[in-house]
Amino acid sequence: VDQVPERAEDLGRPGEEGLIPGRAPAKRPDLVRLPAGAPPAPRGYPTMNALMLSFVLGRVRPIDINATPDTTGLIVEDGVEYGRAGDRALLLDVYRPAQPAATPVPALMFIHGGGWTGGDRSDYQFYTAAFAKKGYVCVTVGYRFAQEAPFPAAVQDVKCAVRWLRENAADLGADPDQIVAIGGSAGGYLSMMIGYAADVPELEGDSGHTGVSSRVAGVVDLYGPTDLTSAEARDNPTVTRFLAHAYAADPGK
Numbered sequence: 001v002d003q004v005p006e007r008a009e010d011l012g013r014p015g016e017e018g019l020i021p022g023r024a025p026a027k028r029p030d031l032v033r034l035p036a037g038a039p040p041a042p043r044g045y046p047t048m049n050a051l052m053l054s055f056v057l058g059r060v061r062p063i064d065i066n067a068t069p070d071t072t073g074l075i076v077e078d079g080v081e082y083g084r085a086g087d088r089a090l091l092l093d094v095y096r097p098a099q100p101a102a103t104p105v106p107a108l109m110f111i112h113g114g115g116w117t118g119g120d121r122s123d124y125q126f127y128t129a130a131f132a133k134k135g136y137v138c139v140t141v142g143y144r145f146a147q148e149a150p151f152p153a154a155v156q157d158v159k160c161a162v163r164w165l166r167e168n169a170a171d172l173g174a175d176p177d178q179i180v181a182i183g184g185s186a187g188g189y190l191s192m193m194i195g196y197a198a199d200v201p202e203l204e205g206d207s208g209h210t211g212v213s214s215r216v217a218g219v220v221d222l223y224g225p226t227d228l229t230s231a232e233a234r235d236n237p238t239v240t241r242f243l244a245h246a247y248a249a250d251p252g253k
Contacts, residue, residue, distance in 0.1 A: 065122075069129035073098050076129075082164035083157065083207035085144060090157055090207060092141045092164075093121055095132035100173040106217075107165055107174035110140040111158055113185030113224075116242040117145045127182075137174040139165060143190070150244035151253070155197070156205025158190045162216060163209035180218040186242075188224015195219035 038048060045051040054060050075098050083090040108131055110124035121142040128138035143157035162179060169176035183191035197203050198215040225233065233239045234247035243253055 063126055065124075065126060067126070069126050071095070071129050074129060074132050082141070083160040083209070085149070085153070085157065085205070085207045088144065088148075090142065090144075090160065091121070092139045092161055093125070093128065094172065095125075095128040095138045095140075096172055096174075097132060097135055097137075101135060104169065104173060104175035104178075105135055105137055106178035106180060107137045107139070107169065107172070107176075109158075109161060109165060109179060109181050109216075110138065111143070111181065111183035111187035111190050112140070113183065113187045114145075115238045116154055116186045117147055117238075119186070137172045146242045146244075151242055152203050153205075154186075154190055154242075155193045155203050156207065159194055159197075159203060159214040160205055160207040160209060162194060162214040163212040166214075167209050167212050177217060179216045180220065181216045182220040182222070183224060184222035185224055188221040189226070190224075191219045192221050192224060192226060 041048045041051055045054070051060070055062075075094070075096050077094040079091050080094055081089045082092050108128075110121075110128055112119040112121055112123040114120075114123075121140040124140040128140045132138045139161070141158055141161045143161075144153045146154070158181070162181070165172075165174065165179055166176040169179075181191040181194045183189070193203070194214065194216055195218075199213060204214060225239075227233065228239050228243070229247060229251075240246045243250075
């Protein structure tokens with residue numbers, strides 16, 4: 001949408017740029033229906049189309065993930081080594097309140113997405129800064145991509161990050177029993193693997209902090225894939241690149 005129209009009825013007919021195609025409802029012909037099975041609208045919006053309309057009218061403020069966040073009142077440590085895979089340093093960034101709480105606080109570990117082949121730990125800096133301002137200890141984690149080392153390397157890396165966080169919790173002012181893994185897309189998958197494969201020996205790796213538990217108290221999965229054996233995933237190039245081969249070649253993996 002190049003220009004915001006003055007009237008809602010000027011937004012366009014079903015199928016035109018800016019609206020999802022569908023049958024126009026009896027009331028509010030300026031909007032169109034979403035396909036059957038579409039997700040419910042987030043709290044505060046009656047429909048997903050209402051959310052889209054709010055965005056078009058400039059009433060929803062987008063976030064620039066590349067913008068430098070406000071870190072006033074925070075201690076920020078960039079490029080902290082949490083493990084080492086051979087000669088490869090594994091890095092994370094720490095965001096925490098400059099004024100520590102009287103008692104240890106929960107720790108939030110953010111894991112970026114990117115199809116296991118891209119993205120950057122800085123993608124979550126807006127959220128790590130925002131939640132650190134609320135009093136949490138936050139880290140955003142980098143991990144090895146599939147082109148460098150396929151599965152289970154990325155899983156092993158983020159589990160190593162949990163072990164580092166637990167081992168250093170006292171120095172950070174964090175509660176080692178209240179660590180939550182949070183990730184989107186590929187990072188959501190990795191978060192779920194942390195939650196469902198805690199202390200599984202073959203997924204722990206040997207990048208550091210041996211003997212420390214990789215268990216977490218909770219997981220937040222933001223649109224991460226949850227079944228890599230589905231018909232859609234078995235030959236998906238993103239998945240096969242991550243696993244180093246298609247499903248049929250090794251169903252056990």
